[in-house]
Amino acid sequence: MNYTWIDRGRGLTPAGDIRLIEIHGDRYQEAMAALKSAGGERAFASFTFDPVSEGSIVVVADRFEEYKPSTSGEPVQYAITEDGVEAWTHAYGAMTSAIASGMVEKVVLARQVLIDSPNDIDTAVLTDKLAALNPDSFVYNIDGLVGASPELLIRVEGGSLTTQVLAGTSLEEFGLTGPKITEEHNLAAESALVSLQRHLTTWNTSPTTTRQGRMVHAGTVIRGELREGTGILNVLADLHPTAAVCGTPRAEAMDLIRSHELPRGRYAGPVGWFDSRGNGVFALALRCAFVEGNKATVYAGGGLVAGSTSEDELAETELKLRPILDALD
Secondary structure, eight states: OOEEEEETTEEEEEEEEEEEEEEOSSHHHHHHHHHHHHTOSEEEEEOOSSTTOSOEEEEEEEEEEEEOOOSOOOOOOOEEEEOOHHHHHHHHHHHHHHHHHTSOSEEEEEEEEEEEOSSOOOHHHHHHHHHHHOTTSEEEEETTEEEEEOOEEEEEETTEEEEEEEEEEESSGGGGOSHHHHHHHHHHHHHHHHHHHTTEEEEEEEEEEEEETTEEEEEEEEEEEEOTTOOHHHHHHHHOSOTTTSEESHHHHHHHHHHHSOOOTTTTSEEEEEETTSOEEEEEOOSEEEEETTEEEEEEEEEEOTTOOHHHHHHHHHHHHHHHHHHHO
């Protein structure tokens, strides 16, 4: 099994005695306990999107070494066996009705596409191709979940915190204007700041845009100083799931997702690394696929608000499927 984390070009991989530990219960506390009981300094982690779902994992090892992606790798022969459009359309109707009724202001709807290949899909090759095609992204390969995320969920280093909220997608920057994208983005940025404020002594925000391949995203960067004794896993417990991948209000949006989507597993969950001192980096597990042998589930989602149209939202999912499909080709 391959385990890789590439932070915008800088790669890490575990070496020596490598152990994969499944986490249950209070997953963030258990993750830190797993690292400390193993006597390690650092661990990879991939947590589920839904806090009550099983399947979160931690990878501990004797040491972590630099990882350099290969430039070789053959295209994967594959066929789409289920495009997910029918299930997505059914859920879209229910979720937009909930928005119209005032139950939620925003909810993020995901689409799952199933693919088959004649041979097992090599996740290491897929990871390297994603890294080559998406040099400014967070590329990860942890226990079958492989992707290239544009979105920094949280970075903690020496008591300083950075997060980048992305919500709103277009092919060009001029497409990131208008009331629909503005509302979608503001709801995500405001919810992240509310979750973070109790952990910070000072903070500031700044607007940004981020490009990944064909797509450009509206963003807000939040930087702040953590309260003494606060580590990255403490903050994750409050910050995730963000409105960028769940919705607003969080509880009601989560209920809609549970009712109208297939389980997301670790898609849209935190993925990255942490250390025993509370430092670390996590991205949102986006632009990804879960690979099992010769089969894979590819995920893509988008935020629905008042004014959303099914044609535009479905087209957005097509764009967000491209990073994985381009890496397979």
